[in-house]
Amino acid sequence: MKLYDYFRSSAAYRVRIALALKGLEVERVFVHLARGEQRLPAFLAKNPQGLAPALELDDGTVLTQSLAIIEYLDTLTPSPRLVPADPLRAAKVRGVALAIACDIHPLNNRRVLDYLRGRLGQSEEAVDLWVRHWALTGGLEAIERLVEPGPYCFGAEPTLADVCLIPQMFAARRFATPLAALPKLLAIEAHCAAHPAFAAAHPARQPDAE
Amino acid sequence: MKLYDYFRSSAAYRVRIALALKGLEVERVFVHLARGEQRLPAFLAKNPQGLAPALELDDGTVLTQSLAIIEYLDTLTPSPRLVPADPLRAAKVRGVALAIACDIHPLNNRRVLDYLRGRLGQSEEAVDLWVRHWALTGGLEAIERLVEPGPYCFGAEPTLADVCLIPQMFAARRFATPLAALPKLLAIEAHCAAHPAFAAAHPARQPDAE
The missing domain is CATH 1.20.1050.10 (Glutathione S-transferase Yfyf (Class Pi); Chain A, domain 2)
Known part of the structure; x- marks a missing residue:
C-alpha cells in the first residue's frame, strides 16, 4: 500500500495515526500541497479531488477520503478497532x-x-x-x-x-x-x-x- | 425514534432518504434553521452542535451527524444495505x-x-x-x-x-x-x-x- 501524504494535512495526519495504531507499514509518497502538487495531472489521475491523503492498494486501486480509508483499514485489520462493533x-x-x-x-x-x-x-x-x-x-x-x-x-x-x-x-x-x-x-x-x-x-x- | 428535521437541510434530506429506502417511520420534530431554532437551549441540550439533523432513540439517546445516523440505521435495518458489505x-x-x-x-x-x-x-x-x-x-x-x-x-x-x-x-x-x-x-x-x-x-x- 502507498499513502499519498503531506505532513501538515489534518486528514493525512488522521490516516497516519490509524496506520500507526494498527502497526501497518506503507510506502509514502509526499504531495506538497503548499506548492500545488495535488493539482498536477499525475496526481489528479490518482485522486480527481486533488486532495491528500489517498491510499493506493497493491492492485492500483486508489481510495480517497481519510475516513473512508480508515474505515477500510479498520475492516481489514480490526486490531485495535477504531470504530466500535456496538x-x-x-x-x-x-x-x-x-x-x-x-x-x-x-x-x-x-x-x-x-x-x-x-x-x-x-x-x-x-x-x-x-x-x-x-x-x-x-x-x-x-x-x-x-x-x-x-x-x-x-x-x-x-x-x-x-x-x-x-x-x-x-x-x-x-x-x-x-x-x-x-x-x-x-x-x-x-x-x-x-x-x-x-x-x-x-x-x-x-x-x-x- | 424522533428525527429533528428541516426541509431544506441537505444533511436532514440525506437521513430522510435513508429512512424512506429502509421503510422506517419516525416521529418528526421540525427545527426551523432559518429562524435560528437550532440555537435554542432546548435543542442545544439535544445536540450541542446546534445542527440538524439529530435522531433521538426511544431511550432518549441522541445521535448526531447525518452519516453517523445513516450508518447506525444501516446496521440496525440492513435491508437495503446502503454501505456495501464488501x-x-x-x-x-x-x-x-x-x-x-x-x-x-x-x-x-x-x-x-x-x-x-x-x-x-x-x-x-x-x-x-x-x-x-x-x-x-x-x-x-x-x-x-x-x-x-x-x-x-x-x-x-x-x-x-x-x-x-x-x-x-x-x-x-x-x-x-x-x-x-x-x-x-x-x-x-x-x-x-x-x-x-x-x-x-x-x-x-x-x-x-x-
Missing part, C-alpha cells in the same frame, strides 16, 4: 469524528483559506478569526460536551474520534485558537501525545516536515 | 459520500454563508460564486469521475453515495450551479427522482416546506 457506540464515535471532519476541518482547509485571502481579499487577521470561529463554535465547544469519561474520547482505548481530534487540536493551535475552556479535550490531547502511535504520526516527525 | 466497495461508496459531506456541503451551509454575508460583508453575488466554486471544483466535477456505471452511483442499487449526491444536486440547483458538464451525475439524479423513497424525501414534499 452500533450505538459506533454512532457516537462517528458522530464526533464527523463533527470534526465535516464541520471544522473543511473550513480551515488550505484551499478555503486561499480563497478567502485571494478572491475575497481578506486579511490574515480575518482569516485567523474565521478559523478560530469554526474551530470553536459548533465545533470543539460542542465536542467537549459529546465526549465521555477518558482518558480517550470514548473510554479506555483510542477510537476514530481521537484519530480525528488530535490533528484538529494541532490545527487549532497553529491558528492560536483559545483552548482553555476545553479541559476534557486538553486532557485527551495530553494523553494521546504520550501514545507512541499518535506521537509517530505528528507532522513535525514526518520526512517531508519543514 | 470493504473495498464500502470504501468507494464512503469516499463519494464523504467528498460531498466534507468537501462540498460544509461550504454551502447556511451558517457559513451567513458569516460571509455578515462578518465578511460579501455580496449575494460573491456568495453565489463561492457556493458554485466549491460545488464544482474538487467536488461534483471529481465525483463525476469517481462514480461507476449506473443507474446509481455504484451500480444497480442506491447506496450512501446516492443518498448524499441527491441533496447536493438539489443545493447546487438552488444556487444556479452549471451542471451540464456532469452527464453521469445528471443521469443518476434523474434515475433517483423516479424512485419513491428519494421522491418522498424531497424538501418540497415535507410538512415544514415553505
Whole structure:
C-alpha cells in the first residue's frame, strides 16, 4: 500500500495515526500541497479531488477520503478497532469524528483559506478569526460536551474520534485558537501525545516536515 | 425514534432518504434553521452542535451527524444495505459520500454563508460564486469521475453515495450551479427522482416546506 501524504494535512495526519495504531507499514509518497502538487495531472489521475491523503492498494486501486480509508483499514485489520462493533457506540464515535471532519476541518482547509485571502481579499487577521470561529463554535465547544469519561474520547482505548481530534487540536493551535475552556479535550490531547502511535504520526516527525 | 428535521437541510434530506429506502417511520420534530431554532437551549441540550439533523432513540439517546445516523440505521435495518458489505466497495461508496459531506456541503451551509454575508460583508453575488466554486471544483466535477456505471452511483442499487449526491444536486440547483458538464451525475439524479423513497424525501414534499 502507498499513502499519498503531506505532513501538515489534518486528514493525512488522521490516516497516519490509524496506520500507526494498527502497526501497518506503507510506502509514502509526499504531495506538497503548499506548492500545488495535488493539482498536477499525475496526481489528479490518482485522486480527481486533488486532495491528500489517498491510499493506493497493491492492485492500483486508489481510495480517497481519510475516513473512508480508515474505515477500510479498520475492516481489514480490526486490531485495535477504531470504530466500535456496538452500533450505538459506533454512532457516537462517528458522530464526533464527523463533527470534526465535516464541520471544522473543511473550513480551515488550505484551499478555503486561499480563497478567502485571494478572491475575497481578506486579511490574515480575518482569516485567523474565521478559523478560530469554526474551530470553536459548533465545533470543539460542542465536542467537549459529546465526549465521555477518558482518558480517550470514548473510554479506555483510542477510537476514530481521537484519530480525528488530535490533528484538529494541532490545527487549532497553529491558528492560536483559545483552548482553555476545553479541559476534557486538553486532557485527551495530553494523553494521546504520550501514545507512541499518535506521537509517530505528528507532522513535525514526518520526512517531508519543514 | 424522533428525527429533528428541516426541509431544506441537505444533511436532514440525506437521513430522510435513508429512512424512506429502509421503510422506517419516525416521529418528526421540525427545527426551523432559518429562524435560528437550532440555537435554542432546548435543542442545544439535544445536540450541542446546534445542527440538524439529530435522531433521538426511544431511550432518549441522541445521535448526531447525518452519516453517523445513516450508518447506525444501516446496521440496525440492513435491508437495503446502503454501505456495501464488501470493504473495498464500502470504501468507494464512503469516499463519494464523504467528498460531498466534507468537501462540498460544509461550504454551502447556511451558517457559513451567513458569516460571509455578515462578518465578511460579501455580496449575494460573491456568495453565489463561492457556493458554485466549491460545488464544482474538487467536488461534483471529481465525483463525476469517481462514480461507476449506473443507474446509481455504484451500480444497480442506491447506496450512501446516492443518498448524499441527491441533496447536493438539489443545493447546487438552488444556487444556479452549471451542471451540464456532469452527464453521469445528471443521469443518476434523474434515475433517483423516479424512485419513491428519494421522491418522498424531497424538501418540497415535507410538512415544514415553505
